Amino acid sequence: MTARSATPQAYARRALLILGLGAGAAVVALAIRRPRANGHPTDAPVVAAASDLNFALTEVAAAFTADTGQEVTLSFGSTGNFAAQIRQGAPFELFMAADQRFIADLNREGFTRDAGDLYAEGRIVLIAPHGSVLRADGMMDDLAAQLKAGRITRFAIANPEHAPYGLRAEEALRHRGLWDQVQPHLVLGENVSQAAQFALSGDAEGGIIACSLALGPEAQSQGQFALIPRDWHEPLLQRMALLRNAGPVAEAFYAYMKTPKAREIMTKFGFAPPVED
Structure with missing residues (x-):
């Protein structure tokens, strides 16, 4: 080509x-921190998210924090580049891909806990x-x-x-x-x-x-x-999966993505509701 x-x-x-x-950056990170019980800050779990989610997921993350008091770090970029970084050991805990085939490949290779869930159609x-x-x-x-x-x-x-x-x-x-x-x-x-x-x-x-x-x-x-x-064109079936090292906050955010509030935000930004295969 x-x-x-x-x-x-x-x-x-x-x-x-x-x-x-x-402009020009492959990854745009939104740095968010959550406090430890003793008051000292620590890094929040990092969510590797397809860049089409920039506006929608930022709003979902804000709602998640308001509802649960927990926070995540959002890193936006190319799905293919993120998949390569995960194979190289990048410390992400949740991967939200723009094409479910990347999740399927990572799952077969043992990088994700399971096959994950569809969260939207783009x-x-x-x-x-x-x-x-x-x-x-x-x-x-x-x-x-x-x-x-x-x-x-x-x-x-x-x-x-x-x-x-x-x-x-x-x-x-x-x-x-x-x-x-x-x-x-x-x-x-x-x-x-x-x-x-x-x-x-x-x-x-x-x-x-x-x-x-x-x-x-x-x-x-x-x-x-x-x-x-x-x-x-082929459908843009977008899938998310927890990675092997995912902790409880990443698990909570993964579950939150399936709530009516999160799906309402996603719909507002033009994503069709997910329909499982």
């Missing part, structure tokens, strides 16, 4: 203002910043027209080689028959959050990102988006 990766500092600075997610959207020549429509008719007219210079997706949302973007573009035309213009985000930064930077005409990020507070004011048909 041939593609162009965008890394100019101008992209990163402008994207940082748009989404505040730290959706992808075509997004374009205000002022772009590109109109956001889920059927990608305008994208096809703008590509034909030579008006698309940069189009952002996550890297399909390790980011499930990038792979689904590729599948949708192939389904629409636009992959070959758009490929020379691709800018690849390390994860879908970075792809969102590039798509809304004003230096790209648009991109394909997670619906959950398009529904974030900043993105909604910066651009327009439209859902891409679910049957244009």
Whole structure:
């Protein structure tokens, strides 16, 4: 696969203002600490979470803390990169993947306690910043027209080689028959959050990102988006699993993800409720 990766500092600075997610970083950590009984702080368990969860899971974690008094550390990044880090001994206690196949592989290899649970189904959207020549429509008719007219210079997706949302973007573009035309213009985000930064930077005409990020507070004011048909790509069945070293707080957060309150928050950010196989 041939593609162009965008890394100019101008992209990163402008994207940082748009989404505040730290452009260029593979992992964004939200440091949260919980006190010991004696009052001295200690590290909270680390949750490795797909970057499409940035807004939704941060809100769930805040509700978890308010309801239980317990806290977790959220680390957001590419599902594929997290899987590789887990195999190398990264000290995560819970893995929330954007594609359940990564959980299945880790479970077969003995890194997780069990096969875990589905927690959501994700959706992808075509997004374009205000002022772009590109109109956001889920059927990608305008994208096809703008590509034909030579008006698309940069189009952002996550890297399909390790980011499930990038792979689904590729599948949708192939389904629409636009992959070959758009490929020379691709800018690849390390994860879908970075792809969102590039798509809304004003230096790209648009991109394909997670619906959950398009529904974030900043993105909604910066651009327009439209859902891409679910049957244009493989489903984004998102699964979570406790790792072998998970402690009681990680276990409690895992259980909390199944509560009505957590699922209501997830639905607000465009995730479909999980349906077990």
